Amino acid sequence: xxxxxxxxxxxxxxxxxxxxxxxxxxxxxxxxxxxxxxxxxxxxxxxxxxxxxxxxxxxxxxxxxxxxxxxxxxxxxxxxxxxxxxxxxxxxxxxxxxxxxxxxxxxxxxxxxxxxxxxxxxxxxxxxxxxxxxxxxxxxxxxxxxxxxxxxxxxxxxxxxxxxxxxxxxxxxxxxxxxxxxxxxxxxxxxxxxxxxxxxxxxxxxxxxxxxxxxxxxxxxxxxxxxxxxxxxxxxxxxxxxxxxxxxxxxxxxxxxxxxxxxxxxxxxxxxxxxxxxxxxxxxxxxxxxxxxxxxxxxxxxxxxxxxxxxxxxxxxxxxxxxxxxxxxxxxxxxxxxxxxxxxxxxxxxxxxxxxxxxxxxxxxxxxxxxxxxxxxxxxxxxxxxxxxxxxxxxxxxxxxxxxxxxxxxxxxxxxxxxxxxxxxxxxxxxxxxxxxxxxxxxxxxxxxxxxxxxxxxxxxxxxxxxxxxxxxxxxxxxxxxxxxxxxxxxxxxxxxxxxxxxxxxxxxxxxxxxxxxxxxxxxxxxxxxxxxxxxxxxxxxxxxxxxxxxxxxxxxxxxxxxxxxxxxxxxxxxxxxxxxxxxxxxxxxxxxxxxxxxxxxxxxxxxxxxxxxxxxxxxxxxxxxxxxxxxxxxxxxxxxxxxxxxxxxxxxxxxxxxxxxxxxxxxxxxxxxxxxxxxxxxxxxxxxxxxxxxxxxxxxxxxxxxx
Amino acid sequence: xxxxxxxxxxxxxxxxxxxxxxxxxxxxxxxxxxxxxxxxxxxxxxxxxxxxxxxxxxxxxxxxxxxxxxxxxx
Numbered sequence: 001x002x003x004x005x006x007x008x009x010x011x012x013x014x015x016x017x018x019x020x021x022x023x024x025x026x027x028x029x030x031x032x033x034x035x036x037x038x039x040x041x042x043x044x045x046x047x048x049x050x051x052x053x054x055x056x057x058x059x060x061x062x063x064x065x066x067x068x069x070x071x072x073x074x075x076x077x078x079x080x081x082x083x084x085x086x087x088x089x090x091x092x093x094x095x096x097x098x099x100x101x102x103x104x105x106x107x108x109x110x111x112x113x114x115x116x117x118x119x120x121x122x123x124x125x126x127x128x129x130x131x132x133x134x135x136x137x138x139x140x141x142x143x144x145x146x147x148x149x150x151x152x153x154x155x156x157x158x159x160x161x162x163x164x165x166x167x168x169x170x171x172x173x174x175x176x177x178x179x180x181x182x183x184x185x186x187x188x189x190x191x192x193x194x195x196x197x198x199x200x201x202x203x204x205x206x207x208x209x210x211x212x213x214x215x216x217x218x219x220x221x222x223x224x225x226x227x228x229x230x231x232x233x234x235x236x237x238x239x240x241x242x243x244x245x246x247x248x249x250x251x252x253x254x255x256x257x258x259x260x261x262x263x264x265x266x267x268x269x270x271x272x273x274x275x276x277x278x279x280x281x282x283x284x285x286x287x288x289x290x291x292x293x294x295x296x297x298x299x300x301x302x303x304x305x306x307x308x309x310x311x312x313x314x315x316x317x318x319x320x321x322x323x324x325x326x327x328x329x330x331x332x333x334x335x336x337x338x339x340x341x342x343x344x345x346x347x348x349x350x351x352x353x354x355x356x357x358x359x360x361x362x363x364x365x366x367x368x369x370x371x372x373x374x375x376x377x378x379x380x381x382x383x384x385x386x387x388x389x390x391x392x393x394x395x396x397x398x399x400x401x402x403x404x405x406x407x408x409x410x411x412x413x414x415x416x417x418x419x420x421x422x423x424x425x426x427x428x429x430x431x432x433x434x435x436x437x438x439x440x441x442x443x444x445x446x447x448x449x450x451x452x453x454x455x456x457x458x459x460x461x462x463x464x465x466x467x468x469x470x471x472x473x474x475x476x477x478x479x480x481x482x483x484x485x486x487x488x489x490x491x492x493x494x495x496x497x498x499x500x501x502x503x504x505x506x507x508x509x510x511x512x513x514x515x516x517x518x519x520x521x522x523x524x525x526x527x528x529x530x531x532x533x534x535x536x537x538x539x540x541x542x543x544x545x546x547x548x549x550x551x552x553x554x555x556x557x558x559x560x561x562x563x564x565x566x567x568x569x570x571x572x573x574x575x576x577x578x579x580x581x582x583x584x585x586x587x588x589x590x591x592x593x594x595x596x597x598x599x600x601x602x603x604x605x606x607x608x609x610x611x612x613x614x615x616x617x618x619x620x621x622x623x624x625x626x627x628x629x630x631x632x633x634x635x636x637x638x639x640x641x642x643x644x645x646x647x648x649x650x651x652x653x654x655x656x657x658x659x660x661x662x663x664x665x666x667x668x669x670x671x672x673x674x675x676x677x678x679x680x681x682x683x684x685x686x687x688x689x690x691x692x693x694x695x696x697x698x699x700x701x702x703x704x705x706x707x708x
Numbered sequence: 709x710x711x712x713x714x715x716x717x718x719x720x721x722x723x724x725x726x727x728x729x730x731x732x733x734x735x736x737x738x739x740x741x742x743x744x745x746x747x748x749x750x751x752x753x754x755x756x757x758x759x760x761x762x763x764x765x766x767x768x769x770x771x772x773x774x775x776x777x778x779x780x781x782x
Contacts (some may be wrong), residue, residue: 064737099765102739130764236729243736274766275749284753376768380754389757491773492757493734496766 005054005169006086007046008078010110011094012103013061014369014497016122019152020094021058022506041086042513048162054169057086063102065109066209066239070418071410073212079113080205081215090116090168092161094152097134098127098498100258104143104250105243111145112180114199116172118146118164125151126498130272131262139257153503179204181242183233190227194220208235274369274498281373291374298361299466302354302399302431309353317346336534344530347614348523354431355518356511358400362393363510367502372494379492385474386481387424388417389492395421395473398428399466402671404514406678416486420477422678423688426671427473429466429663432610436662437462439613443637444655465663472664476691529611533604536578544575592661592697593654593704595642609667653708657700665696712760713775715748721779722746728776739763740777 011017025044042058059078060071067073078086091110095103111117121136140147146164150157179200191203198206210216210224228235281287321338328334365371371393379389387395390412398405405425412418429437445458539545548571556567573579574596581603582596589599601615620636640649666672672685679685715721723744726732740746740762749766750759756771 066733066737068734099763102763102765105737236733240729240733240736243733244741247736247739247741278750278759278766282750282752282759284751287753372768376750376757376759377752379770380752380756491731491734491770493731493738493767493769493773495738496759496768498765 004045005089006057007054007165008057008059008086008088008091008115009094010059010075010079010091010106011061012063012096012099012106012495014495015061015094015096015103016152017061017094018058018506019503020092020120020122020150021056022503022509023152023155023158024056048166054165057088062106064106064243065113065205067212069411069413076205076209077213077215079110079115080202080209080213083215088115090118090165090172092118092120092165094120094122096126097121097124098130098132100127100132100134101247101250101254104254105246107143107145108180108246108250112199112201113205114202116168118148118161118168119143120152120161121147121149122152124149131260133259133261135257135259139253142253142257181238181245183238184231187227187231187233190230191224194223194227204238207233208239272498277499278373278496281370282377287373287377291377294361294365294370298358299463301357301361306353306357310350313350313352314346317342317349321346332538335538336531340531340534341527343614344527345523347530347610348519348527350435351431351518351610352515354434355400356515358397358431359511359514360507362397362400363507364502366393367500367507369497369499372496375494376496385477386417386420386484387474387477388412388414388421390494391417391421394425395428395470398425398430401430401432401518402426402428402668403674404517406671406674409678413491414486416484419484419679419684420480422675423480423684423691424473424477426666426668426688426692427469427476427664429469430668432608432668433662435610435613437465437659439616439637440650440655440659440662443650444652465659468660469663472695476695529604529608530614533578533600533611533615536581537573537576537600540572540576541580545572548572548575591704592700593657593708595649598658605662605667606669608669609662609665612662651708653704656707657704660703661696661700663696664692664699666692710779711775712746712748712777712779713758713771715746715760715779717748717751720745720747723777724780725778726776727778728773731773731776735777738767739765740767746777746779 009017009021021042021044024046044056044058045053046056047053059075062072062075065076065079067076078084078088079091081087093103093107093110095107097103107117107119119140121134121139124134127134136147136149146168148157148161148164150161183204187207188200188203191207192198195203195206206213206216207224207228210221216224227233281290321342324338324342325334328337362371365374374392375389378392382389382391391409393411394405394409396405397408402425405428406422409418409421409425412421441458441461445461448457540548549568552564552568552571556564559567574583578600579596582599585599585603586594586596589602594602597620601612604615605612616637620640637650638648641647642649642651666689672689675685675688676682710721711727712721712723723740723742723746725742726735744762747761748758749761750768752758752768757768758771758774759766759768760774761767
């Protein structure tokens with residue numbers, strides 16, 4: 001079979017690139033990784049005709065091929081390097097017709113790289129509503145390129161695009177205007193001498209951006225630096241002059257191809273919906289109130305609406321386990337399958353509703369264009385704490401999960417702001433903490449209404465924990481702002497896109513892709529740990545497990561049945577490998593009020609905090625002293641007695657100490673791994689782990705000592 | 709010299725130049741070209757950042773960034 005041709009989708013942010021991608025590929029898309037970078041790679045198959053499929057690659061939205069942030073770097077790394085595995089056979093540049101000139105800037109740069117290009121004109125309806133009529137046939141002739149008018153949202157014009165793409169794939173025509181702005185020929189000859197016969201514009205791209213391109217070795221970078229010095233070439237000056245020159249040309253083209261009806265009739269500018277909505281959303285008071293209201297609905301959804309499907313999943317998993325325990329003969333395998341594996345998988349699945357809700361809200365806010373307004377009104381506030389208006393998105397998404405949140409910091413241009421955002425993001429309470437909060441709050445906070453009966457006390461405590469995480473993130477950011485040094489100034493030059501109705505298809509794809517990533521990525525870790533934990537808690541060094549059984553039998557000759565087996569199970573757990581680990585760290589966690597059983601949970605949840613509840617249920621179901629088989633983890637923990645005081649183990653002091661510990665502690669391998677990949681250094685995950693653990697330990701210590 | 713940062717809401721001017729070389733490329737790419745008209749449309753709470761209308765769309769930037777865009781009001 002012939003190799004499937006590759007097409008790259010390129011365009012400005014908000015030009016409708018993702019819409020077009022979804023329309024072309026539908027559900028036939030998959031996320032992967034670009035080699036060497038962690039950025040999600042979204043590809044899909046598009047059926048051009050019968051038995052004629054091509055691979056479509058969705059690239060991050062950019063305004064120019066000269067990158068300003070890390071997510072933008074990816075584009076030149078692919079388009080600038082013909083040896084790159086994702087180098088496309090051709091490109092579709094998606095342009096927002098209502099802002100044609102700015103969108104054509106990128107088009108002209110991509111085409112000058114020598115890549116066969118088709119121009120997809122999107123949002124023509126918006127342009128026409130604003131009074132602009134575009135003559136796309138004339139535009140095609142002026143730019144000597146295939147132009148297809150599309151409506152990506154409604155899926156109109158796809159056949160025209162197919163034709164244009166087919167034509168372009170057949171003749172592989174790439175117009176080559178030469179350089180947008182002349183440079184001395186020797187510069188180009190020098191580069192071609194060192195790197196072979198390449199397109200002159202590509203030569204210049206290499207010369208100017210080689211620091212950001214991974215294809216060059218250190219020696220090659222030095223060579224390019226030398227050429228730059230030799231010819232006294234100033235990249236900044238050239239890029240600015242090039243941009244102005246391109247715009248001069250494009251202004252003429254647009255003037256010839258676009259008729260502005262407003263100007264002809266001298267009509268007053270139309271007041272658009274965006275203007276009206278911005279009056280409200282950017283209002284000094286109303287803007288904040290509206291944002292708070294949205295946050296409130298979001299949290300309401302996550303903490304109340306999501307509980308119904310979550311309870312159903314929980315019940316389903318329990319049902320499955322009971323059924324398996326009923327039909328399978330008692331064996332080690334049954335224990336591993338039910339208490340280890342299925343319990344572990346259940347612990348992953350239960351997060352799906354919350355994660356789906358969170359991604360629903362976040363992608364709705366981004367889809368409609370409201371998210372950039374949030375950045376706009378929050379920038380000044382966030383800046384005081386060493387953050388940036390753009391930090392709002394990661395902080396908000398980390399309420400779902402810190403991993404995608406940290407990845408979303410790539411759009412933050414300033415390295416210092418980005419680094420601080422990455423470091424403090426895991427302090428926001430993610431959805432993995434929620435089950436821990438829920439169980440512990442139910443144990444130590446009475447269920448009653450407070451504040452004139454308006455609020456549920458348990459709900460209030462939960463809300464305070466979330467606020468605590470947020471304020472601790474701000475505080476830590478402030479401290480880091482004082483410590484870290486900035487190499488460059490941060491900037492906040494950002495488009496405020498027009499408001500658009502959400503594309504529910506796109507929203508649902510976003511939810512689907514993220515839930516899938518969570519289940520498979522986090523799921524692997526959780527399941528692995530559940531199994532390891534089960535093994536560690538079921539086996540001990542040497543004959544210790546049999547010794548434990550015999551010891552109990554000798555000590556309690558009168559006991560029989562359930563009571564005996566519970567006592568044995570408890571003794572076994574204490575003598576298992578897990579028990580030994582727990583005992584080993586007990587002295588260190590004693591001041592926080594924890595015993596060795598909690599110690600086991602702490603150790604296991606250092607890889608993934610969501611394991612806590614699972615560990616607790618494993619520990620207490622193995623070593624519990626309760627007869628009732630169906631007792632919930634909550635009841636088991638409530639019945640636990642502190643051997644020193646004789647009072648319930650989980651009192652206020654211990655409960656709050658644990659809550660605070662889990663609120664601040666860095667207990668997530670995936671997050672640390674993401675921080676490592678995103679900062680490309682072990683230094684920052686170590687700092688992150690260190691400061692958060694210290695913070696958690698100290699705060700839990702203070703809380704326990706104050707309350708007990 | 710007047711800059712975009714000096715504009716009040718609803719006021720306009722024409723870009724005449726830039727004072728920061730590094731920012732100017734980003735601003736040029738975003739359509740802030742010499743000779744283009746800019747209108748200040750919004751202040752964020754506390755007066756910073758600001759939003760301007762330029763080349764047919766809305767662009768936001770911080771006040772200190774706006775101060776690098778020189779304007780004259782012909």
